[in-house]
Amino acid sequence: MFRKFIFTLIFFFILSQQTYAKIDIVYPTSKDVKVKSASLFFIGNTDYGSVFSINSESVQLWEDNFFVHVVPLQYGRNEIKMVSYHHGEVETLTYYVTRLKTSPAAASYSYSSYTYLPSLQKTKTVKSNATVREKPSVSSSRIIDLPEGVVLYLSAKKGDFYKIAEYGETEYWIHKSNISTPQSIEVKEQPVLSGKYVSSDDKYDYVTFNLSYPVFYTLKQNGNSVDLTLYGVQADSANNYRYTFSTDRTIIGYDAYYQGNNLVFRIAKIPDNFDEKNPLKGITVFVDPGHGGEEKGSVGPSRVPEKDINLYISRYLTEYLKRAGAIVIMSRNDDRKVPLYDRVKMAKNNNAIISLSIHSNALPNGYDPYENHGTEVHYYNENAKQLADIIKNNLVYDVHLKDNGVRKSSFALNRSTNPVSVLVEVAYMINPQEYILLKSPEFQENVAKSIKKSLEQYIFVIKK
Ligand SMILES: [Zn+2]
Structure with a gap:
């Protein structure tokens, strides 16, 4: 009873504090900003039923009364005046954006003079x-x-x-x-390769190299083979020693690590008990909802953070993958901060075959969120390109998103060659239609279904 009374008091306190036609600007995050771009997007929300304008231009309000508006900028200081009008109540808010002169392109960096x-x-x-x-x-x-x-x-x-x-x-x-x-040092201690042996278990083929100390090595995939080069190790007449692993199957995960002075090169295998009707059965998949805890990721115009949307999609995805017989490891299943390289380690330590990082996109200053949007899938290594293509094509087809392509980019979560790693930017948090979709549980579920289908197709292809 007493609690109820307190709640009522709090409720009226909140009510009395609220000014109607309030303007909540989510981006830019400061009232006085300096940029180099020719335009800047303003993202935020106002009260239900308001009439809203920026610099006297009326601005469309979307569901939840949010807005996304691109303001062109003159060089120097620009005054950006926002007015929200609501049944006789008027709220005004002024931001200042200084557009800086861009300095001429920096002289191209010369690498030759070291x-x-x-x-x-x-x-x-x-x-x-x-x-x-x-x-x-x-x-x-x-x-x-x-x-x-x-x-x-x-x-x-x-x-x-x-x-x-x-x-x-x-x-x-x-x-x-x-x-x-x-x-x-005076002279280099010549490393010695004294032997190698081949072994395997149900997850990997291994080749172990016995060295006199841990030497510099590189790994390079060429189609259906991977070259391991050990540098400075004299073998035969060459200064460097090269070992090539070849297969008539698709190369999936591979990596190398030292155990003392022994370098272990391993190539992942697809589980043998392949079931055509359930291609994901027994396949370990790492699902990584981007950001979490204090790392919100991007924030939508009505303040829904990217980390939440990534988590919801990932939960649906995990459910669908498990139903299809996959073993799923999530980097997080609640709102917490997980350091990037802990995520990468988690994927590797659980011997996942595939790693999927789920994100929702945003843009830097100067871009137009109405023009730049859609779905894109990022890969870094050759062994992830095919999976990236399949996921992107299915998302475009299944949930009708604009095709923003498959891109080679370097992120912690797609840089590893083991597991096969891609990062999905499902859609844009700051494009109005896509933001509305991203918040919808039905859309989140359809995205998950589409990605699960892609993984089935991928496993099917690489099993052949
Ligand atoms: Zn993100």
Whole structure:
């Protein structure tokens, strides 16, 4: 009884605080912003039944009274005046957006002029994902993420990057944060490959290489084969040793790791007990709802966060996959923060065959959410391209989303070669029609159904 009284009090308190025709701007997040773009989208909501305008231009209100409006910008300071009118109540809100002059395009970065080190230097990787790149720049292509403890010899330096002393035409660069302090050495200790042996279990084929210390290696897929190169290991007449794994089947997950001085190269197998009617039976799938906890992801115009939508779709997906006989591991099944590389590890440690990261998209400043929207699927490695194509094509067909293509991009959750990893950007949080769809349980369920169908088709294809 007393509780009821308190609730009533709180209710009237909230009511008395509310001004009608309130304007809630979700983006931009500050009233005074500086941008370089020629336009800026304003995203937010106002009260039910209001008439809303931005700079005297009347703005469409969608379901839940949200709006998405693109404002063109002049150079310098732009005053953006928003007015919401509701039965005689008027709320006004003013934002200032400064459009900065864009500086001329930076001179293209020259990679050619690096400095040779006075003598050969020796170092070791100190991270479990020490990235080796093609060029001395964080934006350059990744060649491989090495595990901790790999011995590297360095020959040159450019900025914060060291060049790995090598080995033919390709350059290999590593950022100093990935390695221990380099030590000058007189001569390189020649690594020795003393043997290799082949083994297998129900999940992987393995080839183990016995080395005198952990050497630099790369993995490269070419269609139905994967090349493992061990650098500086003299075998036969070549300085580098190459091992090629070939199969007449589709290459799915593969990776390599050190056990002491032994390098284990493994190639995932599809479970043998294949059931044509239930292709997902016994297949382990990792489902990763993007973001969570304090990491909201993007936020829609009526303040529904992306992390919630990703989770709802992922729950439906998990349910459908389990019904089809798959073993499903979720990175989270509630609203919590899970670090990116913990997610990647979880997928690997559970020997998942497929990893799916589920996201909903947004745009940077200067884009028009009415023009730029649709579904897109991101992959990074060759072994995930086919799965990305199947998922994207089915989503376009099944839930009638605009085809925004399959894209090669580098995210923590699609960069691993094991499992086969894709990241799905289902639709855009800031396109009005797509935001309405994303919030709808029926749509979330249909997306899940479509992705489950894609996985069945994929397993069917790779089983042949
Ligand atoms: Zn996201």
